[in-house]
Amino acid sequence: MSHLEDDLTQLLMHKGASLVGFADLSMLPPEPRMHMDCAVWIAVALDPRVVDDIAEGPTKFYEIEYLEKNELLKVLCRDAVKILRGWGFEAIARAATGEDIDWIDLQTPLPHKTVATRAGMGWIGKCGLLVNKEYGSAIRMAVVLTDATLEGEEVPIGASYCGDCMACVQHCPANAPTGEDWIKGLEREEYYDAFACHEHILQVTKEKGIRSKVCGICIAVCPYTKKYVKKALGPQ
Numbered sequence: 667m668s669h670l671e672d673d674l675t676q677l678l679m680h681k682g683a684s685l686v687g688f689a690d691l692s693m694l695p696p697e698p699r700m701h702m703d704c705a706v707w708i709a710v711a712l713d714p715r716v717v718d719d720i721a722e723g724p725t726k727f728y729e730i731e732y733l734e735k736n737e738l739l740k741v742l743c744r745d746a747v748k749i750l751r752g753w754g755f756e757a758i759a760r761a762a763t764g765e766d767i768d769w770i771d772l773q774t775p776l777p778h779k780t781v782a783t784r785a786g787m788g789w790i791g792k793c794g795l796l797v798n799k800e801y802g803s804a805i806r807m808a809v810v811l812t813d814a815t816l817e818g819e820e821v822p823i824g825a826s827y828c829g830d831c832m833a834c835v836q837h838c839p840a841n842a843p844t845g846e847d848w849i850k851g852l853e854r855e856e857y858y859d860a861f862a863c864h865e866h867i868l869q870v871t872k873e874k875g876i877r878s879k880v881c882g883i884c885i886a887v888c889p890y891t892k893k894y895v896k897k898a899l900g901p902q
């Protein structure tokens with residue numbers, strides 16, 4: 667990691683980021699990456715106490731946490747853009763997922779989790795969420811696209827580390843995960859039914875009076891998330 671990546675990481679961690687990664691996107695089609703070759707991937711961890719409470723479905727506290735972390739990501743993205751432009755590079759912030767989603771096909775032009783895998787910060791779990799070894803899926807994330815040449819320390823990840831685990835498959839009330847392991851290039855429908863997931867989310871949030879489109883079960887039941895929660899909260 668050169669001093670650029672190092673300085674940016676330290677500044678963002680100081681302001682509240684939990685993880686910072688750097689991805690080379692030059693092999694992807696130019697439109698979705700806005701003709702920028704690299705990206706800064708920024709993640710903030712969800713409060714483990716809130717995550718510990720959503721194994722049965724979303725709560726109002728989870729919605730508050732979700733929205734607060736999205737706001738923090740906006741600030742961190744703004745800071746990253748400012749820093750990169752101050753260094754003479756072009757930089758464009760991409761908000762947290764959910765804010766630039768196409769609600770017809772439930773896709774974003776460049777998913778943050780794709781950037782995360784290119785930055786070596788995790789893999790796409792059977793439930794379609796990014797899974798990070800340290801935080802599981804208990805993170806919110808955002809991306810800053812840039813023309814700066816940035817290189818992280820992590821090697822890009824192109825295949826799942828879920829192994830034999832089927833926790834999210836067994837607990838999903840919508841049967842959205844098919845049980846198939848993600849591998850780079852695999853079509854989303856092969857491992858996860860985004861429409862079934864979305865239908866369930868619309869129904870459960872309506873019932874509970876929650877305005878954001880959240881569920882959280884697959885976040886909470888993932889063993890990687892559980893390890894993070896247990897470590898953060900200690901023996902209970």
Ligand code: SF4
Nearest residue numbers: 838842863881883884
């Ligand atoms: S968010 Fe809920 S409905 Fe969607 S895959 Fe996860 S557990 Fe299933």
Ligand code: SF4
Nearest residue numbers: 791792828831834888
């Ligand atoms: S719960 Fe298990 S199968 Fe699902 S994403 Fe986490 S590790 Fe993968």
